[in-house]
Amino acid sequence: xxxxxxxxxxxxxxxxxxxxxxxxxxxxxxxxxxxxxxxxxxxxxxxxxxxxxxxxxxxxxxxxxxxxxxxxxxxxxxxxxxxxxxxxxxxxxxxxxxxxxxxxxxxxxxxxxxxxxxxxxxxxxxxxxxxxxxxxxxxxxxxxxxxxxxxxxxxxxxxxxxxxxxxxxxxxxxxxxxxxxxxxxxxxxxxxxxxxxxxxxx
Amino acid sequence: xxxxxxxxxxxxxxxxxxxxxxxxxxxxxxxxxxxxxxxxxxxxxxxxxxxxxxxxxxxxxxxxxxxxxxxxxxxxxxxxxxxxxxxxxxxxxxxxxxxxxxxxxxxxxxxxxxxxxxxxxxxxxxxxxxxxxxxxxxxxxxxxxxxxxxxxxxxxxxxxxxxxxxxxxxxxxxxxxxxxxxxxxxxxxxxxxxxxxxxxxxxxxxxxxxxxxxxxxxxxxxxxxxxxxxxxxxxxxxxxxxxxxxxxxxxxxxxxxxxxxxxxxxxxxxxxxx
Numbered sequence: 490x491x492x493x494x495x496x497x498x499x500x501x502x503x504x505x506x507x508x509x510x511x512x513x514x515x516x517x518x519x520x521x522x523x524x525x526x527x528x529x530x531x532x533x534x535x536x537x538x539x540x541x542x543x544x545x546x547x548x549x550x551x552x553x554x555x556x557x558x559x560x561x562x563x564x565x566x567x568x569x570x571x572x573x574x575x576x577x578x579x580x581x582x583x584x585x586x587x588x589x590x591x592x593x594x595x596x597x598x599x600x601x602x603x604x605x606x607x608x609x610x611x612x613x614x615x616x617x618x619x620x621x622x623x624x625x626x627x628x629x630x631x632x633x634x635x636x637x638x639x640x641x642x643x644x645x646x647x648x649x650x651x652x653x654x655x656x657x658x659x660x661x662x663x664x665x666x667x668x669x670x671x672x673x674x675x676x677x678x679x680x681x682x683x684x685x686x687x688x689x690x691x
Numbered sequence: 692x693x694x695x696x697x698x699x700x701x702x703x704x705x706x707x708x709x710x711x712x713x714x715x716x717x718x719x720x721x722x723x724x725x726x727x728x729x730x731x732x733x734x735x736x737x738x739x740x741x742x743x744x745x746x747x748x749x750x751x752x753x754x755x756x757x758x759x760x761x762x763x764x765x766x767x768x769x770x771x772x773x774x775x776x777x778x779x780x781x782x783x784x785x786x787x788x789x790x791x792x793x794x795x796x797x798x799x800x801x802x803x804x805x806x807x808x809x810x811x812x813x814x815x816x817x818x819x820x821x822x823x824x825x826x827x828x829x830x831x832x833x834x835x836x837x838x839x840x841x842x843x844x845x846x847x848x849x850x851x852x853x854x855x856x857x858x859x860x861x862x863x864x865x866x867x868x869x870x871x872x873x874x875x876x877x878x879x880x881x882x883x884x885x886x887x888x889x890x891x892x893x894x895x896x897x898x899x900x901x902x903x904x905x906x907x908x909x910x911x912x913x914x915x916x917x918x919x920x921x922x923x924x925x926x927x928x929x930x931x932x933x934x935x936x937x938x939x940x941x942x943x944x945x946x947x948x949x950x951x952x953x954x955x956x957x958x959x960x961x962x963x964x965x
Contacts, residue, residue: 517764517767517768520763520764520767521760521763521764521767524760524763524764525760528755528759528760528763529752529753529754529755530748530749530751530752531755532752532753532754532755532759533751533752533753534748534749534751536751536753537751537753542756545753545755546755546756546759549755549759549763550759550762550763550766553763553766553767554763554766554767554770557766557767557770558770562826562830568741568745569745571745571749572741572744572745572748575744575745575748575749576744576748578748579709579710579748580710583710587841591848594852594879594880595852625750625751625752627746627750628746628747628749628750629750631746643747646705646706646709646711647709647744647747647748650709650710650711651711652706652711652712652713652716653706653711653712653713653716654713654912654913654926654927654928655928657911657928658881658928658929658930659928663911663948663950664911664913664914664948665702665911665914665947665948668702668703668706669702669947671702671705671706672701672702672704672705672740675705675739675740675743675744676739676740676743678743678746678747679739679740679742679743679746682742682743682746683742
């Protein structure tokens with residue numbers, strides 16, 4: 490798997506793997522150190538997806554708890570530790586989004602409004618919550634280089650968990666166009682960010 | 692084996708990585724991954740999207756509430772881990788204290804015991820490796836099944852939660868033979884379950900395309916391919932109002948779909964009064 494490659498990340502990845510190995514031996518202190526190192530990313534991702542601090546906190550709690558329970562399942566050949574953690578977090582957040590959709594629909598039915606419930610509150614508010622990290626800046630810059638429709642399609646899939654048909658309907662675009670747009674956008678994003686990581690190495 | 696072209700499969704790879712494929716897309720993609728040749732072709736694509744996804748996932752950080760750390764630590768302390776893990780230095784070899792020069796018999800016995808320990812350790816490591824591989828495989832299958840169950844749950848929800856806002860559109864001839872289709876449109880939710888029967892298989896570079904005739908213009912709703920038995924059950928996004936929607940129709944198109952129908956629809960069903 491291709492991962493972020495600059496030197497600091499590689500050192501961090503080594504330390505992360507050591508912590509997970511210690512967690513496999515039942516070392517709760519290692520789990521606490523993993524939390525200290527990545528809670529900002531895990532909580533930030535959950536908050537970005539859910540736009541609700543209380544829900545994000547529950548997702549982060551579940552994610553670290555699951556990482557502890559399943560530490561022995563971590564496979565370094567398939568993902569970095571942070572990639573593994575964020576995958577767990579996204580899965581938990583998507584579960585919460587789908588559960589929220591169900592709840593909102595039932596509530597709307599009970600109130601007789603019948604209005605479809607919009608997901609989240611948009612992305613504007615999230616910007617106030619983020620920290621000024623180098624990685625965030627790099628990704629934001631890379632995202633800005635994508636065409637608007639490409640970026641929007643990726644954000645709907647990644648942060649809201651919408652399927653291809655749902656995105657096509659939301660954007661009123663042909664399904665095939667949406668699929669192609671997301672694929673090309675993700676590949677371009679990977680190339681842009683990998684290129685930036687290489688520049689930092691030089 | 693998947694009926695989709697490699698290009699169509701590549702377009703599903705981001706959704707596979709992000710966990711946002713529909714039931715049918717997931718079935719097609721996992722079926723392709725079961726084919727070693729296709730899996731080898733798709734692997735670089737999957738890895739590229741995983742890398743991009745990791746960048747995206749780590750791009751946003753926020754300071755969690757201070758109390759969360761204590762909650763996480765308390766939760767961890769109260770939970771057992773799923774598997775007792777063997778440490779890397781667990782060779783199974785036991786060091787024996789030696790106080791004096793051992794006799795030849797004792798030396799021979801120790802060498803035999805040592806050799807047996809090494810064989811035991813090697814076998815143990817191999818078995819652990821096999822168990823880990825089996826666990827990974829089971830985990831992958833479990834993830835796929837969970838996603839399929841979630842998709843099925845969505846389908847059932849669409850069918851059962853529509854109440855008086857369900858619109859049924861039948862496509863096909865009146866006789867009981869030949870292809871047919873039913874669209875169960877949950878207007879309130881803006882989603883529909885499409886059930887097709889009797890569809891013949893299409894070539895690898897072709898697909899069926901479902902259209903909605905809205906304001907006298909065809910609007911693409913979904914691309915789909917029937918299973919081996921000619922049936923298809925899929926979930927599609929549709930408007931939250933029937934206003935302006937006169938009919939649904941099906942054509943056969945190139946694998947990537949068409950912006951406009953390129954043939955006369957062979958299945959048509961009008962949207963009647965609710």
